[in-house]
Structures are given as structure tokens and as C-alpha cells.
Amino acid sequence: MQGEPEVSPENESTADAALRFSVLGPLRAWRHATELSLGPPKQRSLLALLLVQADRPVRLHRIVDALWDEDPPEHAVNVVHRHIGALRRLLEPELTRRTEARVLVSEAGGYRLNTEDEALDLLRFRRLRDAARAASAAGRPAEATGLYVRALSLWLGRTAEGLPRTAHSHTVFAGVDAEYLHAARDAADAALAAGDTSRMLPLVRQAAESDPLNECLQARLILVLAAEGMAAQALDHYQVVRSRLTSELGVDPGPELREAQIRVLRGTVAPARTSRSGDTRAADTRAAFSPEASRGAGPVAGPGAGPQAGPGAGPGTTPGVRPAQLPADLHAFTGRRAELDWMRDLLPTDGGTPAAVVISAIGGAPGVGKTTLALHWAHRNTHHFPDGQLYVNLRGYDPAGVALTPSTAICYFLEALGVPAEDIPPSLDGQSALYRSMLAGRRVLVVLDNARSAEQVRPLLPGTPTCVTVITSREQLHGLVASNGARSLRLDILTVTESIEFMAKRLGAARVAADRQAALGIAEQCGRLPLALAIVCARAEDHPSAPLADIAAELAESRDDLGVFAVGDPATDTRSVFSWSYRTLTPEAAGLFRLLWMCPPHGVSVQAVASLAGLTTAQTRPVLSELTRASLWTEPAPGLYGSHELLRTFSQELSLAEDPSEAREDARRRLFDHYLHSARGAATQLYTHREPLPLPDAAPGTQVLSFTDTDRAAKWLVREMPALEAVITRDSGHGTGAHAWRMAATLELVLDRRGRREEQIELHTTALAGAQRLGETLGEAHMHRVLGFAHVRTNDHARGAAHLERALELFTDMGDVPFTALTHRYLAFLANVRQDHREALAQYKIACSLYTSTRAYVGIASVTNEVAWTRLLLHEYEEALGDCRRAVRIAHRSGNRNIEAAAWDTMGVAHHRLGQQDEALEAFDHALTHYRALNDASLVADTLVHRGEALAVTSPQEARRAWNEALAILDVLGHAEADRLRELLEEHDEVPSRSGPVTINI
Template sequence: MLASLRFTVLGPVRAWRDGIELDPGPPQQRAMLGLLLVRAGRSVTLGEIVDVLWGKNPPASAVNVVHRYVGMLRRLLEPALAVREEGRWLIRDSGGYRLDVGPDEVDLLSFRRLTEEARRRQVSGEPEAALKLLTGALALWRGPAATGIPAEVRAHPVFAALDREQLTSVQEAADLALRQSAADQVLGQLGETAARHPLDEPVQARLVLALAAAGRQAEALETWQAVRSRLADELGTDPGPELRAAQRQILSQQVTPTAVRTSSEHAVPPPRTAPPTQLPPDLAVFAGRRADLAKVLALLPEDGRIPKTVIIGAISGMGGIGKSTLAVHLAHQIAHRFPDGQLYVNLRGFDPSGSVVDSGEAVRGFVQALGVPPHRIPAGLDAQTALYRSLLADRRVLIVLDNARDAEHVRPLLPGSPGCLVVITSRDRLFGLIVAEGAHPLALDLLSADEARETLVRRLGADRIAAAPQAVDEIIAKCAGLPLALAVVAARVTAHPRLPLTAIAGELRVADGSLDAFTGSEPAGDVRAVFSWSYRVLSPDAARLFRLLAVHPGPDIGVPAAAGIVGVPAGQARRLLTELTGAHLLAEHSPGRFTCHDLLRAYADELTHAQDSEAERRAAAHRLFDHYLRTAHAAGRLFSPYWRTTTLPAAQPGVTAEFFEDDRQALAWFNREHLVLMSVIDQTVRDGFDTHAWQLAWTLERFFDRQGHWHDLLTVQRDGLAAAVRAGHRTARAHLHRGLARASARSGHYDDANAHVRQALRLFTELDDRSGLAHTHRSHGWILDQQGRYEEALDAAGRALDLYRATGDRAAEGSALHALGWTHALLGDHRHATVYFEQALAATDKNRNRYGAGGTLDSLGYAHHHLGDHAQAIACYEEALRLYRDIGDRYQEAGTLKRLGETYLATGDRGTTRTVWHQALAILDAADPPAAAEVRAKLSRLG
């Protein structure tokens, strides 16, 4: 019975025999297979093969190499072939070779069959059927054609033509979908294609139209603007006729709100006196904040009436974030909706001079503005507030209360009846108003890079910004999205019109993150002064925490780490962080996670260097590093109980590690702290904490490896090894050489990997460390598996197993047995593989090592699948899924779901196959888009 073959070239060049993926060999041999697939069913001459593989300068041995590749591919497809036997699939034909396969075996042929049928359906007047066929054809693509082969070969016209086929089909599908009002059916494929062809105007124009047709007009116009910018930046051209026509079409279809007439019975009575108009001038160069403005505008009915309750917009944020500017701009935008006037007061709640405007003074000012002479204003705040609210009854007035100190500061200024809108700005979050008065909070964030650029364009002019794009980028980066910083820089440029932007960028570069570059002559224009207004009102403990947070490398910090910095209990640290957040010196971007703006970090760094000794700062850093090391160690013991970890020294006083109940919590902690840990390790190296550096690298190896952070793994292991060398710790050096071997292999650097293995084996032998030798042989076996050196891999895993048994390490013994089983599976010996997997399971405590048990069960399911025992395979996969779900490892869960689907498909249960693969797709769409595309293609073929 002939084997079933399947090939893909619409994405990676891959091959399967009887459902098992094959290794097409080195990149050049894979390229030859790709060429045969492109020409599938047709003869490819020897001359064309040589031309595609080597171009104009082929080696003298090119023909011999081609013959060797042919032989290797034949035996790959039909392992039972004799050395010179041709076989069934790869045939010598007309002076060349032909891969004798059809549309059912090759995705490219399936794609062409579907697109041709789609075009026939269009001609015959069946547009819906044509669209379905085209989208099905496009679903077969998993990225650019023929990936995984040498770049210079892939650039050959024979492969480049495939991408043009896809481009044409995407445009045809988009046109069909737009004509049928079915844009949503092509948006995914159209978006992916547009991302790969960012300067292709026909594709980009169709994407813009499809987004608009799907009801995403704002995104469509943003996409159009992004394309326009790319064309200008990279080609120096403006959008062509097709893109301009797309923009005009969208703009002409925008629906403008119709005017709403007010009936006579609901007419608003005329104001009793001339309406107050107290708003400060709007900022002529206001930029950005569209989303924030939209949030507030959404609170208002279209006719401007506030029906039942007073709506309060509480705009909060740190100093310099642009609260007042936004409030005034908003007020000018909506002032016409409030015919009875606009009231404004700057309460100066955080003024450095301390001259706060008290509530009584503000009420009296408003009462006078509403037409009451000063001598008619009663004494006492309560009486004044009562008169103020009586005057506002039945009126529609906009009230802006700027720079409030807290909720009590503004309560007397709130109206008592419907009809008015109050907009409040404060560095305090005004929780009291949110709870008691139903205020709608709006916490301002930093400006995006695009908004920052728009700000500079408005202030300095588009020509000046366009003339120095690199300097502008640097200025934007250094100002870090803080409007006040951008305003200070723009003011300096305006004051010195002959000073080039490159010089301004240079000043910021020299400042190197300090606040010196942002110092102005007036306190309101001095970022340091603005920040100090918030800092000076902190309690002493909160002020100390704010200063010492400068030793934390970021990007964010949790409560336990903050507690470690100042050596206090977590509960006390939480209260201090809440105080800092309330002052907008920190932001709680997610529950329990705090961030600090770069300029605020610079301010904290200045303060700690001015007020805290070097010894205090180093002690804070030591406590911080102790916290992360001890927590990582505790997590690692749960996450990988068989893996050997280092012994930790005693922690500094005041430091506690986080506690985890199980491996699920340990994994969640690592995922939450991943970026922080990278920064911490880097800082331990820079600050000379070498012991912390190598201990963290050693401790975190399994997390980085199992979660696929292989670039980070390589970086961390290199840093750790260098630190271990400086510290003179031979055992650490041995373990980190072993870790670097695995990291190097993950990156495809097998020569480096083998060199590190040799170093680790030498050091462990000198140290007479049998456990370390066992782990190294175990890692070596895995590396040899990756290279296809299976017999050597069996030998290495066997040595590891013997050493584990000799040392009585039962948990690690299960890992070695699993390794032996997997190598047998790679050799196709699934019967022996199951024996080893069963032994590995017996040696693994599922309660303590759910990850190891899950991996072994998944492998056992794979072996049973290939033995035809589908019921047993399904049982193994289901148990592996339960364990991965218990841990919370979504990526491993998705991999098992893919394989489970293959087994259900082999049983003929297409419905369950579809369900399982959809579950995998839901995970992979976010975690691994290429793998998601593969599953999506499987579902498409499933029908």
C-alpha cells in the first residue's frame, strides 16, 4: 500500500508521510524540494535546478550535488528504496526531474485549483460562491512562500512569482467582498497581506475600503494616514489615484449628526443676567487626546441636556500631563451646549507657594459672576453655597474646577440640581466624588509618539519638524510623552529660532535622562518644580519609598518588591504605594503593578542622590535583588522540581520571598515578572552584584526555556556565566555552561552548544559532581536530537539515566526516561518509545511535577497515535491537557490540542477534530500566529 504524502510551499517548505512530518534536510536541499513543488507534476530540467540553487556562479560539483539531493529526497519520501532505485514520487523525466503529485498532496496546486474555479464562478455570475472559493484558497497561505530556504534562493523569480499570485488573489477577493457588503470575510487575510506589502498601494487601498465597509471608519482613516506617511518617508511620494479615491469615498460616506430641534415646551428659559464666560483661552496648538475627549463627550446627550443627575468629569493625572489644557479645550468644544454660561476657577490645590483658593472664595466668585452683587452675598460658606445652588437651578452652565486639592475642596462648588456639567482636574483621583457623587473619572496617560509629534508640529511648524526627522524622534523619545516636557522643549526652540533641532536633541542627550534639560525660568515651566509640588506633600515614609524606587530597573514593580526596597511589610508598602499613586507620582497600570514615568524616575534619582547615602541606596538594591532571587528560587522549585538549583545565602533583614501554593502560581509569577527579571539581571551585572547575577541566571533557566524565551535565555546565561567567572565559582560556571549549551542549541548554534557541553562535562568531572554530570548528559542528548544524531542522543540520555539512578534522583530519572523514549519515537520505533514513556510516568509525581507529567503523557499519546492505538492516544492527550490547564500553560495546551485533533481525524471523527482545533486556534492566534495559520489551514482543508 502506497504511503500518503503531503507537502506545503505556501509558507514554510514542509513534507509529511502518513501524517508524520519529515525533515527535508539542509536549507539547500529544502530549496530543491521547494522548486520541485512549485513545478509539481511537471519536469524541471537539471539546468533550471542549478540556476535556481546557485544562480550565475554554480560550483563545479553542482550537478553531483543535485544528484545527491535527489537520492536523499527519494529515500526521505520512500525509506524502503534501494540506493539507486527511482521509486514512485520523484521521477527522472526529460533531462530533469518531476515530483509526481497532485492538488491533494500540494497546497500550491490546491490553491491554484480553487482560484481557477473561483474565476469560473465569477464569469458564470456566482459571486458568493467565487468569494467562498477565494477565501478558502487564501487560507492555505501561512506567510510568504517557500520560507526556510536560503534567502538568495528564495529571491529567484520562480519563488517571487508565488507571492504575486497570492497578491492578485487577495485583491480579487477584496473586490468581490466589497461588492457583496462582506468585507469582514476578507479583513484578516487582507490585513496580513497588507502588512507584508506596506508600500503596495492597490492592496492598501482595498484594506482601507474594507475597514470602512466593516464599520471601522476611524481605523480606515488611520490606516490611510499611515500609508501616506510610509510612502512619503520611504519613497518620497504622495498617495496615488487609487489610495486618494479610497480616502474620498470614506469621507463622503461619513454620517454627520442631524440638528435636533428643541420643542417649545422644553425650551430653556433665557438667562436672568448676561451669561458668564470665564473660560481661559483655548490652546491654539492643542494636539492629540482624541480618545480622552471622546470619553467625556460620550457622557453628554446630543442635545446637551443633563437629564437627571449632575455629571462630573474628574480629570486626574501627574503634574505636567496636560489636565488643565485638556479641560479648557474640552470646555471650549462644548460651550455652545450650555447657553447659560461657563464658570471657571483655578483652585491652585498644589501650588508651590501654598496659596490655595479656598472653597468659600471660589463660591463667592461664582455667585458674583451669576449676577449677585458682592453686598448681597451672605456670610458663611453654607449660606453662600445655598445661594450658589439656587442660582444654578433650572440653568445649563458649564463649570470647570481646575487643580483641585481633593474631593472636599470642590464639594461646595457642585450644583444641587440637573442641567449643569462640572469638569474637575486634580492630581488626586477624587475617589470620594466617584463614590458619593457618581463622578466619571478620566485618568490621563502619556502622549503616544504620534501625538507627541503632532504637538511639536503644531508648536513649531510642519516644515521644521520634517527637516530634521531623526532629531525629532530623539526629542520625542527623551520627552517620553509628557506634554509639559514637550512644551518646555518647544518654548526653547521658539525662543532661539536659529538653534537647530539637532542641537536641542544633543542637549537632551547630554542630560541623559535627568531633568536639567527641562528647566525653565518660571515654576510652571519647570518639570522639576512641578514634580516637587506633589512630592512635598508626601508622608516621610512615602517620600523615602519614592526616592528609593529609583534603584528599581523597571518596567514596573509589584507590592512585595517595593516592600523589599524599603524593608517594610507588604501591607505597609501597599499603603505607601497608594499614597504615591494618589499623588500621581506612580501609576497603577494593573492591580498591584505600578509604573513610574521616566522623568519622574529621573526626579526620584536626583532626590535619592541628594538625600540618601550611597550605603542606603546600595542596601536598598541588595534587598531588591534578594527579593527577586529568593522568589525566583521558590518558584523554580515548584515549576521544575527535578532540576537542580543553587543554595542561597541568607537574605538581608526585611526581605521576604513571595509564597506560591503550586506550579500554576509559580508560572503566573514568572510571566508577570519576566521583563522585570531581565532588567534586574542586567542591573545586578552593572552594579557589581555578581553572585546575584549568576544565581538568578541559574535559577531562571527552566522558566525561560520552557516558555520559549530563548533569546532571553541566551542573554541571561551569558551574563550569568561571565558573573560566575568573575566570582570564581566553578560549580556555577559548570551549570551555566550547560545552560548556555541548551540556549545555543535553541538558537541553532550547535557548534557553540557542543563546545559548552564539553566545558560543562570537564568542570563537573573535575568537581566530582555526578548530579551535574547527569544533567549535562541529559541536555546533551536533547541537543543531539535536534541535530538528528539519534544514536549518540540515546547514548547521552542513557548515561544521564545511569547517573540519576546512582544518585537516587527519582524525579530526574523520569526526565531521562522520557528523553530516551522521545529519541526512539524520532527514530520511528514507537513500540520501544511507549515502554520508556510508561517508565517515565511511573517515576514522575504528577502532583509535584505536573509539567513533566504533562509532557510525558503528550509524548505517550504521540507514540500511541503512530501505533494506531487511537483510543489510548486520546486518553493520554486528555490527561496531558488537564495537567497543562491546571498549570495555566496555554502554549503547551495548544500543542497538545493540535495533536489530539490529528488523532480524532484519524478515527474519522471530523466534528470533534474541528472543535479541538478551534480550541487550539483560540490560544495560538495570540501566542503563535504562524502556528495559528497552520491550524487554520487544517480547518480549511477539513471543510
């Protein structure tokens, strides 16, 4: 353990202070020469929160949010008051009930911690940093370098290092870490300008090591190494960073890193006056990244040029993936100058509040260019967000009426940020907390496109001041403006001038100028709506010799004939424009366009479109190409197709008007068969132990994918999950229901492994309704079984029991032995949860008898282990031990490693209850070996908890290590047991003993 800080020029004035604090690294405090013990984690978190906002009031609700995130206990306020009292007694032991506190005072519905500037290292750091910046601005880089050295030397690690994850993910701590990284960057520039890099090298190296994918810091380190005469090391470090960026992010170095490399190769980095090479030439006083320096290095171009910085995680964090999800920018973007200027002013500054831009069209009219403006601004400003850009279409006004849920959107973002699907928490609150933690301290742009409501958007807002959120919506989202401080921008149609400029960019200035009056007519016929103009221009591009006057006349003539497609507002009457383009298509393309509204909105593959049309993929590609050329369909990514929502609505209206119902139904069945049969193939490849659900033959013309490896199957399921879920909701709501329950049953294990229980309940409830409407007894039985178990796992016991009893009745009537046995096991699980262990044993006995009748040895092993666990709950330890040994033998002979691991874990608990600690630890080690080989993190955590219980008897510190390891896993999973385990560790100074086992409901 470190002693008190050394008295130096930086802290000499603090040596006599009664109280001194340190938050730049581990949280510490001293009274005179004695270091203080700061109490349990929650109390230390509270002190750290007050210190990083020293001399400012911190309201009580913000304290509660920081300590418990969004899930505070009912007594949270009382706990805060208790910790405040303890801190006051610690910091001011002379206080009595009649004297007022001077250090930790009550103020403005919260608390303020008063401290002298020199008594807190963070305040000293800021004073030195600000003085250094002033010196740099005044042209005194040598003075600035000295001040930066003194400031950066105060840093010993992440801000308040060692706090619980819930508290440390708060934005105030990430903001302080960001201050450090920015100061290190500026310090390197000052040192390079002053030719004084020897003192700066270890400090810049330390900052660069804390954020290894931060390209601006790595570039500074390369230049500082070169200035110190270590050009070879500088170039080696460039290669290390380049390899890291390629392997971890899949990107090439950005311009700053490439510029640094080129300057080292060309020898244009001025050596330090006292460099390690002994060169004492005058230093180049230019900043490392000034325009002059860039010219000296020469131009940098080539593939991948552009800002490619790594994530800006704070010191000590694990760098994440740098997402780049923005769809392509529109090359012919025109106008919107005032709106772009307004949005430019929303970029975050250090310590600012998160910005949220709400872009809505007047009257909620679609097609006005909300998404185009947001993406154009985003692409122009990616350099402000070196840690990535996230994008999602929330489908708030999807023609199918299915908006993206906040949970689904957050899961997409978390997976884009590198979180494995199985590690994503099951609840929306847990997902939001993990999402905000992943963004804490990073400079990330979040684009939420096509939002339906404030409720849909609010969980997706980052909590860090370094991020900007851009939202597009037809609604004005007043709730976000009122409660979240969002800024609202109402987007109008293009002006006449902007419309003409738009056409000139697409068609050429000469062609538009040759018939400006016709161009004005086209603009008005299109309502000066960007989407409509784009469609007309695409048609005009395909016919370069056609006079604009003819196009304007065609548009004018079509308005009266196609009034059935009008939206009722002449300024936004896009249907005449869509119909005109539609009528230019070949019969094959027109027929396909009328069916495309059935496709999922997130993007569809060629195989899915081919199934819809009943064509081969070779026949489908040229038809899709025709639609994309006419701007009636787009290809946002190679091989994936989609369209604007208005065009999907238009496609649906055309289909309902022109296609026979039988043709629409045949197309829908082929599309759903494509997704259902392909999903079964992928799920069967992943879960070979589960008997695949028998399916009716796919309709003729359906393209079914085959999978030969688990990696491709898993990736396909992740990419297509929105479409697969859409099959359930759409078939239940508007189809026969036959696809819905079969898809839900196919996805049972996929959803279970992802831990999305609430989503699973919602989807299977929808599928159950479809099966019941259809009269599909087998489908109804499966849906009741899955729903029963899911409800029990979410502690809705009554509803779970009702579903399971109905499932048992149906499976029994059908004579389905395997699933009758499985339902009995689910009922036994429910009985154990209800503490009716004898009933659980009775249910297990029935299940075992059914498995024995069919010689299903894996089932027998599973039941035997579950019986052993039930005997533990009954304190029948010797009997439980015998059952465990039998389960291990059967599972081992059957080759089922998962069941064998479970039996070893249960055996360890049984040995522990019998006082046989060595045998218990050996059994737990067997279980952990199997679970780790299976990559089953949740059950690794479960076994670690049990191992900790056994270690607590003889090795309390080892027990704490096991529990802390389990807690780290549960935190990543967002598991409800994490809070119980955390409270256990926080509230007891000594390792607690427990009277019963801990069961983790994974």
C-alpha cells in the first residue's frame, strides 16, 4: 500500500493542511500525516463523486443515480444520509450535534464538499493545466511544457480507481479522465514546439498506454520518440499501433498517425535541444500538427484516408470496437446551410451536457430530407467523433406498423461496440446501463433515425458529455425537449433556389440552365421535396436527351390521373411522382416493386427477394438493378436492399390495388418459408443436441440457405434476427399464424442464449395467439411450455404455472414423451422456487420414468442432477452426493459435457455441506474446467459463487477473490444476482457465511 504523497513543489503547500485528498488514481485522504480509512465501497463512491465536483452542490437525486444507476433500492436516500453522516464524522471528528459542518455541508437539496484548491490533486491539476494552456496561447511553449509536466505528474491512474463499476461508469469520472488525455495531447504539442521532450516522454507514454487505440495520442508519442533521437523506436511503435488497429478494429491508421510516420521517415521532426541522440540543433517551434508541419510532411492520401481514431476510453479501461455505421452520404446534397450551421454549434465541449438534436419535418411530412441532413452533417463531422459513429433506423413509421423497440436498438448498438450477444443483459434497464458505460468517456456520434416517440428514444441517449445524439422523427418529441434538454430543429421543404441547385448537381448545370422554367415546374410538381426530386432526377439521368419540359409536362398530367395516391397536401403529393417512375419500369420490375412492401425494413438479401418473387437469384439481380437505377429501391450495403418508408407504403397500396390476393399470399408464404427454413438450418447447426422441429415443405420457388459451419450460422442469425422476429409478429397479426409459432419454437434456444427474456415472452405470447387461432395444438403446447418457463424465471410464478399446466395437458394428450418429460422438469423447477421440494421430487420422478421408457440418457442425467440439487435444498446431503455421482457417470458416458459440469458443481455443494472442503474444491474445479471450455460464462459465475462459499471456511481472502470474479462476470451479463452479491461484499467487513446455496437464475 502506498504511503502519503511526497511533498514536492506541487503539494508543499498542502503539507500543513488538515485534510488532503487524491482522486487522480486510487481515492485517498489524509488528515495531517495520517491516511484515513474511507469505509465501504458505496461510501467511497459518494466521497469521490463529491470530490470531483468539489465546491459545487451535488443534488441528492444525482448522488442516487451515480451510486445505483437507474435501479436504486427503496431506502437509497436513507443509505446516502447514513454515508454522509459517516463521512462527516470521518472528516470532522470534532463535530457535535450543535455545531455545523464546514467540510461536507448540506446545500440546495444535496451536498457540497468544501476543500482548498491545494488540498485536492484534481484542483491542482486543473490550475496547472489552465496556466499551461495560457502560456501556450501566449507563445511561451517552454513555460507551458514545465507546467504540463507538473500537472501530468499528479496522475496515478484512472479517476478514483477501484470504485464499484456502477459508480465509476458515471459521466463525471469519465469526464475527468478525458481531461487527462486532452492535457497529455496538448502537453506533447507544447514540448515538441519547445524542443523539450525529455521530461515529457514518460508522461506521454503513460497516457498513450492508457488508451492504446487513441490515434492522436499514439501519433504524439511517435513524434516525441523521434524528437528524442529514437526514430527506430518511433517507427516500431507505429507498426505496433497499425497492427493493433487492424486486428482489433479492422481499420488502417488515420491521417494523424500516417503524418507522424512520414515525418519520422523524412526526418522533419525537430530534435529536442537535449535529445538522447546528443543532437543540440535549435528546436522547431511549430506545433506538431500545425498547417506548416503538414506541408513539410507532404500530402497523405490513399485508401482509408480520413480520421480513424480508436476509442477514447479512460485510463485503465479495455478499449472497445470503433463502430462506423453511418450509411453513405448523398453526393448531390444541396442547401440546408442555415440548418448545418445550427447543428455545427451543438458539438460537445469538455464538461458540457449531452446534446440531442431533434429534426422533424413540418406537419410530420416524410421525404423532406431529415435523414439526408442528419447523415450529411454526421459525415462532415466524423473527425469530432474519433471513437465511432452508431446508426439505427428505429422504424417509427414503418408501413408494417412494427417500430423497433428500445431494447432491440440497444442490443444492436452493444453488439456493434463489441459486446458478445450472450453478454448483453436481459432487461432494458440493464442494457441501458451497459450501453452508457460502454460510451462513457468516448467521443461517439449516435444517430437515431425515424423515431416514433420520446419513450422509444430516451433509453438510447448516452450519459456522457463527450457524445452527441442526432434524432430524426416526424414527431417534434416535446418530451425530450422538456425533460432531456434536447434542441429542436424543424426542417422545411427546400427553397426554390435549393431545388434548382439540387437538380443542377444531379443533371448538370448546363441542362438545367437551358430550360430553367421547366426545372422550376418540376420542382413545384415535386413539392420541392428532396425525395421526390431525387426520383425524378434519376429518371431524367436515364434519358439524358429528354427535354426537361417533357418531364415537367408528364408530371403535370399525372397529378389528376393518380389522385388515389395523394397524401392530401399538394406540397407533399409524392404519389404522382412515384407512380410516374413506377410506370416506366419493365413488367418484371414493376411486379417485384409491388411486392417489396412485404420485406423486412432493415434490409433484405437477394435470396429473400428471390423467394418473394419466386425467381432464382440470377433472375432477381437484374430486376433489382433496374429498381435501384430508378431510385425506387436502394442497396445500402453490398447484397442488401431496402427502401424509404414512403416507397414501401406506395408499394403496398399498388399491390393491394393490382395484385390478386392469392398472388400476394403465395409471395408472403415463400418469403416466410425462406426465413423459417433457413433459420431452422442455422439453429440446427448451432444446437445439435436439440431435435429440429419438423416443418412442412417449403413452397416451390423458395430459396433456402444451408449452413456448414457454426460461425456462418451464428452470424446469419444475428444479422437476420429482426426479420425472423418480424415473421412472428406479422404472421400472427396478418397471416395464418402457421409460420409464427414454428419460427418462435425454432428461435427458442437462440433467444434464450442471448438472455432476452422479456423479448422472448413478448414474441412467444404473440406466436401463442397465432397457434390458438389456427388450431395448431402442437404449436400451442410448445408456446405454453416456453412461456411457462420464461415467466417462472422472471418470478411470475402464477402465470408460469398456468402455462406449464396447459402445456403438460396438451403434450400428454398428444403422447409426446420427450416434451412431456421436459414440462414435468419445468414444473419441478417451479415447485423448488416455491419451496415445495417434495412436490419437485415427485415431478422429477415422473420425468425420469418417461426418459427411462425411451432410453433418453441425457434426459436421465439431467433429471438425476436436478434431483440432487433438490435434495440439497432438503438438507439430504449424503443422498444428494449419491445422485451427483450417478449423474456424472451417465452424462460422461453420453458425451454431454454441459450436464457433466452441472453435476460436478452440485457435487461440490454437497461435499461443502458435509464439511468435506477438499473434495468440494476438487469438484468445483472439474465444473469450472468444463464450463470454461463451453464458454458458458453465467454458469462459471454460479460455480465461482459456490466455490467461494467453500473457501470461506478456511481461506476468506480466496473466497472474496472467487466472489469478486463471479461479480465481474455477472456485471458484464447484467444479471440480477450481481446486486445481491455486491451488497453481500459491501455490507460485511469479514467474509460472510451462508446457510444455503446461491442459485443463479440464468
